[in-house]
Amino acid sequence: MLVDIIEVTAQGLAMSSSKNPLNSPIIKFFCIFIFALLCVIVWGYFVAPQSENSSVDGSTDQTEIEVRLDVDQVAEKTPEEVVSILGEPSSQETVTPSNTPCPCDKFIYRGGKVEIVYINGKADWITAKYPPSLIKGEGPFLSVDQFPSYSFVKVKTP
Incomplete structure (x- = not known):
């Protein structure tokens, strides 16, 4: 009886992992895209700010x-x-x-x-x-x- 419960549980876990929505390639791509976007925003805001008198090429007017x-x-x-x-x-x-x-x-x-x-x-x-x-x-x-x-x-x- 205990062996039957373990087999049923193992089969259920195998089935649930294949149907897990987080394993979807679209969800993974979306998560990576959001992470990359946040990294670019943080870098642009904190790491490489432009001074008020600097142009795009870094020269000062x-x-x-x-x-x-x-x-x-x-x-x-x-x-x-x-x-x-x-x-x-x-x-x-x-x-x-x-x-x-x-x-x-x-x-x-x-x-x-x-x-x-x-x-x-x-x-x-x-x-x-x-x-x-x-x-x-x-x-x-x-x-x-x-x-x-x-x-x-x-x-x-x-």
């Missing part, structure tokens, strides 16, 4: 980028001359960097986005808290240090 600071316009200018370019400073302090002929004035412009240390009365150390792509300057400058979120320019004084 320079006419759409607004330069936030032209260092050449403010380098070696007096505070009075810089006001006509950047506007009134939001704050001022006296700083004494090492190895400089200071104490010197440091002015903050554009809500803290631009800091200028005036050495010998001229704009010399310029920090711009914009990505390097938004800062223009041809120099010659003593040094230019660029970081992802800001740039630091030394015009003459090391």
